[in-house]
Amino acid sequence: MMEFDLNTLQQIGYIFSAILFIYGLKMLSNESSAAKGNVVSSMGMLLAVLVTVIEIVNPVLVLSAMLLGALIGSAFALKVKMTSIPEMVALFNGFGGLSSFFLAWSEFNNLSAISLIMILSFMTVLIGGITFSGSVIAFFKLAEILKGDNNFLNKASRWFLIFSLLFVIIAVAQVMAGGLGYELIDLALIQKTFIVLLIISLLAGLAFVLPIGGGDMPVVISLLNSFSGIAAASAGVLLTNTALIVAGCLVGASGLVLTLIMAKSMNRTLYNIFFVGYESSGSSAAEIDGEIKPISAEDAYLVVEAARSVLIVPGYGMAVAQAQHVVKELGDLLEENGCEVSYGIHPVAGRMPGHMNVLLAEANVSYDNLLEPKDINPTMETVDIAIVIGANDVVNPSATEEPGSPIYGMPILEVHRAKTAMVLKRSMASGFAGVQNPLFFKENSRMLFGDAKESISKLVAEFKD
Amino acid sequence: MEIIVLLFFILILAIFLGLELISKIPSTLHTPLMSGANAISGITLVGALSLDTGSNLQMILAFSAITFASINVFGGYLVTNRMLRMFKKK
Numbered sequence: 001m002m003e004f005d006l007n008t009l010q011q012i013g014y015i016f017s018a019i020l021f022i023y024g025l026k027m028l029s030n031e032s033s034a035a036k037g038n039v040v041s042s043m044g045m046l047l048a049v050l051v052t053v054i055e056i057v058n059p060v061l062v063l064s065a066m067l068l069g070a071l072i073g074s075a076f077a078l079k080v081k082m083t084s085i086p087e088m089v090a091l092f093n094g095f096g097g098l099s100s101f102f103l104a105w106s107e108f109n110n111l112s113a114i115s116l117i118m119i120l121s122f123m124t125v126l127i128g129g130i131t132f133s134g135s136v137i138a139f140f141k142l143a144e145i146l147k148g149d150n151n152f153l154n155k156a157s158r159w160f161l162i163f164s165l166l167f168v169i170i171a172v173a174q175v176m177a178g179g180l181g182y183e184l185i186d187l188a189l190i191q192k193t194f195i196v197l198l199i200i201s202l203l204a205g206l207a208f209v210l211p212i213g214g215g216d217m218p219v220v221i222s223l224l225n226s227f228s229g230i231a232a233a234s235a236g237v238l239l240t241n242t243a244l245i246v247a248g249c250l251v252g253a254s255g256l257v258l259t260l261i262m263a264k265s266m267n268r269t270l271y272n273i274f275f276v277g278y279e280s281s282g283s284s285a286a287e288i289d290g291e292i293k294p295i296s297a298e299d300a301y302l303v304v305e306a307a308r309s310v311l312i313v314p315g316y317g318m319a320v321a322q323a324q325h326v327v328k329e330l331g332d333l334l335e336e337n338g339c340e341v342s343y344g345i346h347p348v349a350g351r352m353p354g355h356m357n358v359l360l361a362e363a364n365v366s367y368d369n370l371l372e373p374k375d376i377n378p379t380m381e382t383v384d385i386a387i388v389i390g391a392n393d394v395v396n397p398s399a400t401e402e403p404g405s406p407i408y409g410m411p412i413l414e415v416h417r418a419k420t421a422m423v424l425k426r427s428m429a430s431g432f433a434g435v436q437n438p439l440f441f442k443e444n445s446r447m448l449f450g451d452a453k454e455s456i457s458k459l460v461a462e463f464k465d
Numbered sequence: 466m467e468i469i470v471l472l473f474f475i476l477i478l479a480i481f482l483g484l485e486l487i488s489k490i491p492s493t494l495h496t497p498l499m500s501g502a503n504a505i506s507g508i509t510l511v512g513a514l515s516l517d518t519g520s521n522l523q524m525i526l527a528f529s530a531i532t533f534a535s536i537n538v539f540g541g542y543l544v545t546n547r548m549l550r551m552f553k554k555k
Contacts, residue, residue, distance in 0.1 A: 021505060022482065022486065024501075025483075025486050025487070025498075025501075025502075025505075026486055028490065028494060028497065028498055028501055029486070029487075029489045029490040029491070029494070030491075031491070031493060031494065031552050031554070032554070034494055034497060034549045034552065035546065035549040035550055035552075037501075038497070038501050038542060038545045038546055038549055039546070041501060041504070041505060041542075042504070042542045044505075045504070045505070045507070045508065045510075045538055045542070048508065048511050049510060049511060049514070052511045052514050052515065053514070055514060055515035056514050056515065057515065057516075057517065057518055058518040058524075058527070061518055061524065061527060061528055061531075062514055062527075062531060064528075065527075065528045065529075065531035065532045065535065066510075066531055066532075066535045068532050068535070069531065069532040069533065069534065069535020069536045069537075069538075069539065070535050070536075070538075070539040072532075072536050072540070073535060073536035073537065073538065073539035073540030073541070073543070074539050074540065074543055076536070076540045076544070077539070077540040077541075077543035077544035077547065078543065078547070080544060082548075082551075085496060085500070085544070085548070088500075088540075088544065089496070089499055089500050089503060092500070092503045092536070092537050092540055092541055093503060093506075095533040095534075095536050095537050096503065096506040096507060096509065096533070096534070096537045098529075098533045099507070099509040099510070099513060099529075099530045099531075099533040099534040099537065100509050100530075102513070102526045102527075102529045102530035102533070103509055103512050103513055103516065103526075103530045105526055106516045106517065106523055106526040106527060106530065107516075109517075109520075109522065109523060109526075110517055116466075221499070222499070225499050225502060225503065225506075228503070228506040229502065229505075229506050231506075231509075232506050232508055232509050232512075233476055233479075235509055235512055236472070236476075236512065237469065237472050237473070237476065239512045239515075240468060240469075240472060241511065241512050242472070242475060243508060243511050244508050244509065244511060244512050245472060245475050245476050245479060246475065246479045247505050247506070247508035248479075248506065248508060249476055249479030249480045249482075249483055250479060250482070250483040250486070250502070250505060251483075251502045251503075251505050251506040252480065252483065253479075253480050253481075253482075253483025253484045253486075253487060254483055254486075254487040254498060254499075254502045255499075255502065256484070257483075257484060257487040257488055257490075258487075258495060258498070258499065261492070261495075345492070345493075347492050347495075352495075352496060352499065353492070353495035353496060353498075353499060354492055354493060354494060354495030354496035354497070354498070354499075355496060357492070357493045357494070357495070357496065358496045358497070358548055358551070361548070361551040361552045361553070362551050364551075364553065366553060366554050367493050367552050367553070367554060368554055370493055372492055
């Protein structure tokens with residue numbers, strides 16, 4: 001006979017909360033229903049928490065901790081600037097991982113005999129710890145607090161990762177041998193091993209993310225996002241809690257899909273991104289013909305004013321200069337002038353997936369004007385002027401023209417095929433990939449040097465005169 | 466042991482479901498998707514609610530797990546909502 005008690009009710013609650021999560025994510029895949037999808041997903045969370053209330057052992061502790069978390073989380077969420085979203089998402093990823101880390105630690109302490117369950121807690125601690133410390137490093141890199149590239153540190157990091165892997169294998173072997181009744185291994189020994197594992201998992205996250213450059217951050221935060229989900233799912237198996245497993249797997253899968261999309265948009269393998277980096281992927285020796293043709297803001301205005309169709313291509317430089325609002329103002333003025341304006345968004349432009357879209361949405365740009373490379377490249381010849389704002393590698397024609405180039409094969413926005421390409425840039429420094437950009441030397445290119453926000457403000461001012 | 470196998474079965478199915486769901490999301494929404502997913506990963510809150518608080522260490526661990534998971538849940542949903550409200554069509 002099936003017994004109907006609170007426990008069963010809880011399991012049924014988890015089923016409904018899983019449905020809400022799935023439905024919420026489904027609604028997130030369409031701009032018009034996305035905001036509702038987020039609310040549906042939050043209802044799933046509320047339900048899952050409510051049906052778990054029956055298990056609470058220490059209500060005072062639970063309530064005060066939740067209140068503290070809610071205060072900190074809400075303060076972050078309401079205060080953060082849209083340009084700082086990548087840092088915040090990275091940090092939140094880390095908190096998710098840290099929560100799983102503590103969860104597994106606490107569960108391990110409850111085990112009074114050697115069992116295979118220990119391996120699950122090892123796994124959760126490891127993934128959670130790597131997610132946390134890796135995310136903190138990603139946060140510092142995204143906030144540009146941590147910079148520089150230290151060769152010794154990078155090499156040491158790689159070796160540490162290998163050492164960590166060996167240690168994990170030893171730890172698992174200990175539990176297995178202990179489980180089979182091998183006498184030299186007792187609970188006290190495994191408890192010591194566990195403490196070392198706690199420390200190693202935190203250090204491994206540092207070693208994993210430290211050597212990865214700032215331009216690869218879209219891939220790194222996608223992967224850490226996936227890890228935070230996998231850690232939750234792993235904790236779910238440990239606690240035999242289906243809500244954690246399903247929600248964790250959804251997050252894990254979502255992060256994984258984003259990671260693969262990002263890697264594909266850079267035409268690189270994950271191995272290359274995480275363990276090789278751009279510098280070792282070969283360099284191009286090809287000389288670039290042609291000369292740089294700088295243009296003043298006044299002349300740029302005359303060119304833009306005559307244009308009938310303009311494509312705006314933003315990159316990380318727009319985010320740094322916080323230029324999204326003046327860009328939108330320029331777009332509006334161009335449209336009033338009878339010009340057709342669209343925005344070309346490369347999937348890896350900026351520091352996280354979809355970064356440019358959020359900034360332009362903040363500035364009130366309609367989302368159906370935001371086009372991906374595959375939508376805009378076929379009609380590039382009909383574009384009068386492509387205005388490139390602080391983007392570099394994603395518009396580098398070497399990717400299509402120069403088989404020896406490190407970025408050859410990467411899908412780009414082919415602005416060199418537009419009638420005129422106008423590039424707004426601070427200086428002639430090369431992009432993150434360290435590859436010279438032949439676009440700047442093309443016959444149909446004009447360079448408008450200076451801070452992106454100032455340059456565009458000048459154009460806007462000329463329009464208004 | 467049987468139950469663990471069953472749990473892995475759910476795990477595998479959920480991964481495939483997730484991959485199917487997410488692969489249809491347009492790149493415009495990648496950032497809100499990520500922060501929304503972030504909020505969902507705060508589901509560890511559910512696990513943390515029932516943690517044992519017998520010793521001082523266990524109390525600290527439970528308190529920390531709940532706090533960090535709550536930051537994720539509240540912060541994640543709120544910031545996603547803030548972002549999504551900005552996505553408008555003319």
